[in-house]
Amino acid sequence: MFAVYASEPNPADPLAALVVGERPDPEVPAGWVAVRTTAASLNMHDLWTLRGVGLKPDQYPMILGGDAAGTLSDGTDVVVYPVIGDPTWSGDETLDPRRTLLTERYQGTFADTVIVPERNVIPLPPGVSPQAASVLGTAWLTAYRMLFTKSGLRPGQTMLVQGAAGGVSTALIQLGAAAGLQVWVTGRTAEKRALAERLGAHATFEAGARLPGKVDAVFESVGEATWAHTMRSVRPGGAVICCGATSGAAPSADLQRLFFLQIRVEGSTMGTRQELVDLLAFVDRAGISPEIGLELPMDKAPEGFRAMNEGDVAGKIVFTR
Incomplete structure (x- = not known):
């Protein structure tokens, strides 16, 4: 499948490790779902992944991207909650000592398909566009x-x-x-x-x-x-x-x-799944349009990474499929 990924850690020249190409189609374990990506947004965390921050060399290649909106196999429009916790944990997910984010242990959202636990997808309110929803998760x-x-x-x-x-x-x-x-x-x-x-x-x-x-x-x-x-x-x-x-x-x-x-x-770090549910509802009811500074097709992702690396864009950078 198509993907935007880090081929290796490169602290000195992170953009040199950025690849737009093909990766194997993911397997979907029991209790997980496949989300067909519609829109995904770029975070500074993705540049850190290119630099090798928080990952071991043997974890590469790593598909980048923690945030996304997309569709399930039945056509349901959803938003991805990017914090993946220990299944045995209850309570505030941000305090789970075993929590991780997409691109830290699991492949990310800059691809045709991302797989996440079932609880990590939230229905997309009808008044929120996929592009707007894709910036909300982080x-x-x-x-x-x-x-x-x-x-x-x-x-x-x-x-x-x-x-x-x-x-x-x-x-x-x-x-x-x-x-x-x-x-x-x-x-x-x-x-x-x-x-x-x-x-x-x-x-x-x-x-x-x-x-x-x-x-x-x-x-x-x-x-x-x-x-x-x-x-x-x-x-x-x-x-x-x-x-x-x-x-x-x-x-x-x-x-x-x-x-x-x-x-x-x-x-304060990230937020809980329920806070993302509440945020989606607030954005929908208040008619808020999140500031998107740059929108690009995903195959033009290197342009977005360069803009973030150079500090050239105000607001969020969004990639679409």
């Missing part, structure tokens, strides 16, 4: 959990998103605005700040700028480059919700400010 699910499960924010309160253009950031902006929150955003360029405003941000600021007031919660995915500003920006008793550190770990946690102002700092 970046949007991460944003949904940060905002609605972790932050404790209520409509009318003020949130700050550090960084304006990434998949999680654009999702936070759109979800926060739809939920009735006051959305402030920082961005390094005028173009990225303009994008944030188009997506619903109520105010935008240059990176590191002094804000007109303190915010109830800050949403962090940048780390070292923004952490000091984050800690200065949150109100006493407010929250910082962190899902990553793309610029590196913060050199100082600013513990004196943390304990004296009783700031709550909480980590």
Whole structure:
């Protein structure tokens, strides 16, 4: 079958390990289903796989892609939940110590067909397109959990998103605005700040700028480059919700400010299956159109990988079949 895959780990030149070609058709174990891919979205995790992060050399070739929408053999339209857990685990899947993601142990979604456990497919609401649904399983699910499960924010309160253009950031902006929150955003360029405003941000600021007031919660995915500003920006008793550190770990946690102002700092990773179900329903009912910065046929996937690697695209990159 057609697939986009990593042939080997290549830390120095990850795109050199990217192959568009043929892979064997997958077998479908008992309790699993085959999903015919309609649309799939690119994540930074796919670049890490090309670099060899989190995989052993003998796990290659590895078909890339963790997110997808597609159809089952009976024609049912579905969305793939990318977290595959231990079948004996009950409760929050993100806390399962044996959990894995597609492309870590199992082949991914950038192919004609992906196989996943039956519980990892969710019916696609009729009001959500396959392209929109294909971006929800990682970046949007991460944003949904940060905002609605972790932050404790209520409509009318003020949130700050550090960084304006990434998949999680654009999702936070759109979800926060739809939920009735006051959305402030920082961005390094005028173009990225303009994008944030188009997506619903109520105010935008240059990176590191002094804000007109303190915010109830800050949403962090940048780390070292923004952490000091984050800690200065949150109100006493407010929250910082962190899902990553793309610029590196913060050199100082600013513990004196943390304990004296009783700031709550909480980590957040991906989301549960039920949170993805709820996210799909919210996107459908609120009429949200996730920001897709680039859409390409899957055989043009290298163009999308180059754009992500160079930081040229705002919003999500989607491949279609």
